[in-house]
Amino acid sequence: MAATVSHHPQAPKSIKALAAELDSQAPINPIYAFQQTPNIVNDEASKVEDGIIPIIDFGLLTSSNPEERAKTIQELGKACQEWGFFMVVNHGVPESLFKGIVDMSAAFFDLPEDEKMQFKGKGILDPINYGSSMNVSVDNVLFWRDFLKVFLHPEFHPISKPQGFSETAKEYGKKLREIAGEIMKGISKSLGLEEDYFNKALNLEKGLQFMAANLYPPCPQPELAIGLPAHTDHGLLTFLIQNGIGGLQVKHKGKWFNISPLPNAILANIGDHVEIVSNGKYKSIMHRAVVNNKDARISLPMLYGPNLDTVVSPAPPLLDPVTNPPLYKSLTYREYLELQHKSKIDGTSFADHIHIR
Ligand SMILES: O=C(O)CCC(=O)C(=O)O
Numbered sequence: 001m002a003a004t005v006s007h008h009p010q011a012p013k014s015i016k017a018l019a020a021e022l023d024s025q026a027p028i029n030p031i032y033a034f035q036q037t038p039n040i041v042n043d044e045a046s047k048v049e050d051g052i053i054p055i056i057d058f059g060l061l062t063s064s065n066p067e068e069r070a071k072t073i074q075e076l077g078k079a080c081q082e083w084g085f086f087m088v089v090n091h092g093v094p095e096s097l098f099k100g101i102v103d104m105s106a107a108f109f110d111l112p113e114d115e116k117m118q119f120k121g122k123g124i125l126d127p128i129n130y131g132s133s134m135n136v137s138v139d140n141v142l143f144w145r146d147f148l149k150v151f152l153h154p155e156f157h158p159i160s161k162p163q164g165f166s167e168t169a170k171e172y173g174k175k176l177r178e179i180a181g182e183i184m185k186g187i188s189k190s191l192g193l194e195e196d197y198f199n200k201a202l203n204l205e206k207g208l209q210f211m212a213a214n215l216y217p218p219c220p221q222p223e224l225a226i227g228l229p230a231h232t233d234h235g236l237l238t239f240l241i242q243n244g245i246g247g248l249q250v251k252h253k254g255k256w257f258n259i260s261p262l263p264n265a266i267l268a269n270i271g272d273h274v275e276i277v278s279n280g281k282y283k284s285i286m287h288r289a290v291v292n293n294k295d296a297r298i299s300l301p302m303l304y305g306p307n308l309d310t311v312v313s314p315a316p317p318l319l320d321p322v323t324n325p326p327l328y329k330s331l332t333y334r335e336y337l338e339l340q341h342k343s344k345i346d347g348t349s350f351a352d353h354i355h356i357r
């Protein structure tokens, strides 16, 4: 099932091409205006506030001073439990590398439509996948977004255009992978598990890691469209950077918050597979992307997950038959992704679908 707007006969090849054709007065076609509940964006927009989310100092998390490290692990655990989102600072990734990957992604979306189409994917596990929208196979709607996904690990998949993209993606992927590994050790310890628990149980050495680039072109009627509907991320950790334009909203204690990351911080969130392994102690948090009528927004999520063929289950050392029985079914990451892809986006965390009732 091709995840592209060309699926709809009346639609142009990408949201970028559509946005370029529309003038600012053009009425938006309802196929871009899907919301899980009618007018969710309109109804809830007034409740959006600027959120202050926890900050994790990566230098302290990896400190050789045991007290500093222990204190930061505690803060990390609190951030996972209360927000599911946090900003990583003092991470050592040079600003030039952030700029490099943002610029390369912008250059990709600027390629002629026919050249981008060479990378059109067929399924969620395609290592290189360019398209628009989300689950075109099951949702009768399109979202105001074009995307590119590239798998970086356990195998690196080079993409031939634009020139220099692959080199930058490789370097960026390697740096973020090191950071993800340390954060997973911290999360493991914060749950009371041994530091290498996730690493060993989920075979993270051969874990899936991919980058995505999302382009949200300016939209003439942003209040009627949605960039990405509310969802949680699969996998363990997502790291997000953006081109300085806001649009991410996170649901916290029943309210939507606008998130504006600190410059050069990496915005991190935990995914469904941390929720499963922690047996629900840390929840994967709903988030969505809204669009605006002025600036093109680029966001770059990097997903770090288990090995595709490893079964993911609640961690046995955390369980107790009476006080903490397993709440989630055991599935391989691959099975989870395939099941999720067959399901309609319904505004719930997909982890809820494998909840043992
Ligand atoms: O664009 C954003 O800020 C959010 C992107 C996102 O949630 C995703 O790609 O999963």
Ligand SMILES: [Fe+2]
Pocket: 231, 232, 233, 238, 287, 301
């Ligand atoms: Fe997401």
